[in-house]
Amino acid sequence: MDIFLSILALIFFFVFFSISKRLLQSHKNLPPSPPSLPILGHLHLLKKPLHRSLSTLSNRYGPILSLRFGSRPVLVISSASLAEECLSKNDIIFANRPRLLAGKHIGYNYSAIGFASYSPHWRNLRRIATVEILSSNRIQMFSAVRIQEVRSLVKDLFRDSESGKSVVELKSKFSELTFNVMMGMIAGKRYYGDNVVDLKEAKWFREIVKEAMVLSEASNFGDFVPVLGWMDLGGVEKRMVRMAKDRNELFQALINEHQRKKKKVDFSSSMEVEIDEEKKKKKKTFIDVLLSLQETEPEYYTDQIIKGLLSALLAAGTDTSALTTEWAMSLLLNHPDVLEKAKVELDMHVGPRLLDESDLAKLPYLHCIINETLRLYPVAPLLVPHESSEESIVGGFNVARGTMLLVNVWAIHRDPELWEDPTDFKPERFQGPQIAKESLKLIPFGHGRRACPGASLAVRMVGLALGTLIQCFEWERVGEEKIDMTEGPGLTMPKAQPLKAVYKPRHTMFNLLSQL
Numbered sequence: 001m002d003i004f005l006s007i008l009a010l011i012f013f014f015v016f017f018s019i020s021k022r023l024l025q026s027h028k029n030l031p032p033s034p035p036s037l038p039i040l041g042h043l044h045l046l047k048k049p050l051h052r053s054l055s056t057l058s059n060r061y062g063p064i065l066s067l068r069f070g071s072r073p074v075l076v077i078s079s080a081s082l083a084e085e086c087l088s089k090n091d092i093i094f095a096n097r098p099r100l101l102a103g104k105h106i107g108y109n110y111s112a113i114g115f116a117s118y119s120p121h122w123r124n125l126r127r128i129a130t131v132e133i134l135s136s137n138r139i140q141m142f143s144a145v146r147i148q149e150v151r152s153l154v155k156d157l158f159r160d161s162e163s164g165k166s167v168v169e170l171k172s173k174f175s176e177l178t179f180n181v182m183m184g185m186i187a188g189k190r191y192y193g194d195n196v197v198d199l200k201e202a203k204w205f206r207e208i209v210k211e212a213m214v215l216s217e218a219s220n221f222g223d224f225v226p227v228l229g230w231m232d233l234g235g236v237e238k239r240m241v242r243m244a245k246d247r248n249e250l251f252q253a254l255i256n257e258h259q260r261k262k263k264k265v266d267f268s269s270s271m272e273v274e275i276d277e278e279k280k281k282k283k284k285t286f287i288d289v290l291l292s293l294q295e296t297e298p299e300y301y302t303d304q305i306i307k308g309l310l311s312a313l314l315a316a317g318t319d320t321s322a323l324t325t326e327w328a329m330s331l332l333l334n335h336p337d338v339l340e341k342a343k344v345e346l347d348m349h350v351g352p353r354l355l356d357e358s359d360l361a362k363l364p365y366l367h368c369i370i371n372e373t374l375r376l377y378p379v380a381p382l383l384v385p386h387e388s389s390e391e392s393i394v395g396g397f398n399v400a401r402g403t404m405l406l407v408n409v410w411a412i413h414r415d416p417e418l419w420e421d422p423t424d425f426k427p428e429r430f431q432g433p434q435i436a437k438e439s440l441k442l443i444p445f446g447h448g449r450r451a452c453p454g455a456s457l458a459v460r461m462v463g464l465a466l467g468t469l470i471q472c473f474e475w476e477r478v479g480e481e482k483i484d485m486t487e488g489p490g491l492t493m494p495k496a497q498p499l500k501a502v503y504k505p506r507h508t509m510f511n512l513l514s515q516l
């Protein structure tokens with residue numbers, strides 16, 4: 001009898017709970033929302049990969065959704081016009097970042113650029129990033145690093161091919177490439193391949209970066225259901241703390257090393273007047289740039305700020321560019337006609353020498369391929385979560401302050417209202433009149449104040465790698481079957497199956513390749 005009564009009470013409670021919530025919702029004019037559970041909210045409806053799961057919900061309930069991830073209110077947007085409302089019209093309101101556990105430990109206590117909320121501090125970081133580090137001038141200064149790394153990859157591939165057909169697993173090649181490029185620009189060091197100066201440091205660095213990736217990808221339920229956070233199930237927080245400590249030491253060691261070198265250079269330049277200024281400039285790394293700023297404004301440019309900025313750049317730039325290159329190559333292998341067209345373009349405009357970054361402007365079709373890849377496989381399919389700092393109106397609905405915003409870019413990029421044959425790979429759609437600029441229908445890098453500051457660097461890196469590989473080798477799939485394009489789970493959308501391909505050096509490039 002007792003049990004019966006309590007079950008009845010429980011049922012009563014749930015019915016009451018959902019009815020009162022409905023009433024409350026319609027009264028508050030909130031966006032449509034599927035039925036939810038107490039405590040979990042809508043967490044039980046979500047599966048991996050999250051962008052697909054949210055897209056299914058949006059197909060049912062509409063392009064604007066109000067959800068609860070545990071106790072956290074979430075707004076999900078899946079149309080270009082609503083994205084425009086959030087990222088253009090209400091840009092400042094949605095320019096905060098939610099305080100998730102990863103930001104505390106991985107994002108230097110929410111002070112690093114990708115994790116800090118909209119504030120004078122964040123604006124200043126953003127200025128340093130765009131003006132001092134990722135400006136087109138500065139990026140240009142580092143083109144030698146990128147060229148050297150891409151050529152080194154090509155050289156390895158050539159050596160391993162023994163001039164015949166071979167198979168290569170490209171996923172790890174691309175991630176080593178972008179890691180070396182980023183560290184080359186940040187610290188002037190390589191951590192993979194030949195000429196690695198300090199093998200022990202390299203191993204340590206690679207392990208930490210991997211752990212940071214794993215941890216930021218572990219969906220942390222504690223972020224949404226506080227009780228679970230206090231219990232730290234699976235020890236996620238403990239691992240984060242350990243990783244953050246190790247990473248901090250590594251970056252500090254790099255900074256100290258640069259400071260020592262800088263002192264030496266300053267000393268020697270005061271001794272000999274004839275130091276080669278050009279040479280000094282060329283060797284400047286991101287760390288050097290930031291240390292120069294530290295000299296002029298030591299209170300602001302603390303080591304902590306520098307470390308936060310560097311680790312954010314490394315984390316934001318490495319995996320994203322590598323995965324995009326892998327998706328692009330996979331698409332090309334499944335569409336040999338497109339690959340052929342790209343090759344013809346390269347042969348016509350670059351000719352019998354290796355691709356240089358300055359050639360990229362002459363290769364519009366290659367750019368179309370990159371845009372089409374970013375459309376179908378945006379590696380940040382939900383951007384990075386934003387959070388609102390005030391109440392606002394989106395799509396005619398009220399959105400409360402403190403709501404986490406997810407923009408389903410993946411869904412927008414496949415919206416049949418915006419794109420003809422949305423799931424087909426057709427780089428040609430970007431030829432002719434600039435359709436991409438029309439509205440926010442292509443936003444793989446986000447839009448507005450929080451948009452990716454590394455977009456042009458990323459396009460250069462991907463373009464150079466892709467172009468050089470197409471130029472130097474004949475590429476084929478392993479066997480008859482198409483490349484499996486399934487997405488794996490993860491924060492940056494990875495390919496479930498690492499890409500493998502068959503290649504052989506092109507006859508016309510043989511001489512060039514053997515001279516590398």
Ligand code: HEM
Pocket residue numbers: 113114115126129134312313314316317318320321324378379380383384385386444445446447449450451452453454455457458459
């Ligand atoms: C294909 C490669 C890349 C893609 C698809 C990509 C995409 C994105 C996206 C979607 C965001 C979040 C935008 C938002 O919050 O609305 C972002 C943020 C960011 N990206 Fe990238 N990115 C790429 C490469 C890079 C590179 C190479 C760098 C720099 C080295 C970089 C640095 C950053 C930083 C620092 C942020 C945080 C900005 C902030 O919160 O203010 N990204 N990126």
Ligand SMILES: *[C@@H]1O[C@H](CO)[C@@H](O)[C@H](O)[C@H]1NC(C)=O
Pocket residue numbers: 109
């Ligand atoms: C993190 O920042 C908050 C203020 O935002 C401060 O109260 C706290 O002490 C900081 N924690 C650490 C570990 O620096």
Ligand SMILES: *[C@@H]1O[C@H](CO)[C@@H](O)[C@H](O)[C@H]1NC(C)=O
Pocket residue numbers: 364367368371430431434436437442443
């Ligand atoms: C690729 O897309 C970007 C917008 O993201 C646009 O500015 C650029 O012109 C496009 N390039 C081509 C070749 O369509």
